[in-house]
Amino acid sequence: MRLDLLIPNRTIREWTEALIFAVVVATIVRTYFFAPFQIPSGSMLPTIQIGDHIFASMYTYGSPIPLTDIKLFKKPVKRGDIVIFPYPQDPSIDYIKRAVGMPGETLEIRNDKVFINGELLEEPYAYFEPKERKSRQAQGIALAPTSRYGPVRIPKGKLFTMGDNRYNSADSRFWGFVDMDTITGKGQIIYWSHNPNKSIFSGYRFERIFDFLK
Numbered sequence: 001m002r003l004d005l006l007i008p009n010r011t012i013r014e015w016t017e018a019l020i021f022a023v024v025v026a027t028i029v030r031t032y033f034f035a036p037f038q039i040p041s042g043s044m045l046p047t048i049q050i051g052d053h054i055f056a057s058m059y060t061y062g063s064p065i066p067l068t069d070i071k072l073f074k075k076p077v078k079r080g081d082i083v084i085f086p087y088p089q090d091p092s093i094d095y096i097k098r099a100v101g102m103p104g105e106t107l108e109i110r111n112d113k114v115f116i117n118g119e120l121l122e123e124p125y126a127y128f129e130p131k132e133r134k135s136r137q138a139q140g141i142a143l144a145p146t147s148r149y150g151p152v153r154i155p156k157g158k159l160f161t162m163g164d165n166r167y168n169s170a171d172s173r174f175w176g177f178v179d180m181d182t183i184t185g186k187g188q189i190i191y192w193s194h195n196p197n198k199s200i201f202s203g204y205r206f207e208r209i210f211d212f213l214k
Contacts, residue, residue, distance in 0.1 A: 033058060035185060037084065037094065043163035043170065044096060046127055047082070047213060049205070053192040054213065056084050056096075056185035077102075077159060077180060080125075082187035082213050085161075085178050096187055097171050098125065101160030103180070108151035109173070112166060115151075125164045125214075146173045157181065187213045 039052045048054065062074035077083060077099050087093040100123075101107040105116050112128060114121040146166075154160050158177035163169025172178065190211045195203035 034188075035084075036191070037096065037187075039096070042168055043165050044082070044098070045129070045165040045168070047125055047164045048096070048187070048190075049193060049195075049208065051194045051196045051203075051205075052190050052208065054187055055189050055191055057188050058185045060186040061183050077183055083159075083161065083178075083183050084185040084187065085183050088178065088182075089175055091182075094184075095161075097161035097163055097169070097178075099159050100162045101154045101172075103154055103156050103158055105160075106151050106153050107149075107160050109147065109149035112147045114162075127165050129165060129167055149173050159183070189213065 034055045035058050037054050037056055039048050039050060039054065042050050059073070060075060061077060063072045079099055079102055081099045082096060083099050084094055084096050087095045100114060100121070101116065106118070108115045108118075112126075114123060114126075152160075154177060157180050159180055160172045161178050162171045162173065190208050190213070193205035193208040195205065197203070
């Protein structure tokens with residue numbers, strides 16, 4: 001048999017091996033290091049815009065051991081962190097919100113202001129836009145903004161999360177606490193941004209690229 005007749009088969013095998021290797025590496029990177037996310041809603045405006053693409057660090061709160069619920073090098077979530085977690089009512093959907101209330105604290109909202117253990121929480125990132133009722137309805141949010149809430153005591157191992165866009169965010173005010181063990185990542189940086197209401201030839205927000213989230 002001529003040797004050159006084996007070359008096509010060898011090429012197919014090499015391509016297959018390269019593809020498998022790439023998939024394995026991509027899975028490892030996404031699980032243990034960084035994962036990309038596209039933002040489809042305005043719940044985190046103005047910090048994160050609709051059409052932003054961000055990277056989240058998947059190691060900040062610990063690295064998961066495969067096939068177990070154990071995390072190595074586990075670190076606590078801090079107030080103000082922008083966290084990624086599975087939506088409690090449908091874990092197949094990833095949500096991004098800000099950690100506002102921590103375990104053991106008493107949280108209350110009065111006239112749009114958040115109080116922790118009776119003390120006013122300074123929130124320079126909070127944004128209030130009362131005119132986006134269609135967006136609120138699309139997210140299953142009540143027509144009237146939730147300007148009053150609680151007081152509630154946050155259970156051990158739980159977080160109270162909120163979107164920065166307080167009148168346009170489905171968050172812990174509507175569906176309850178987030179289990180800290182389900183936090184998978186921390187929003188870190190915008191790597192691409194395009195206004196979805198613009199054409200592919202315009203609407204690129206280059207000034208947002210490489211902005212760190214805070």
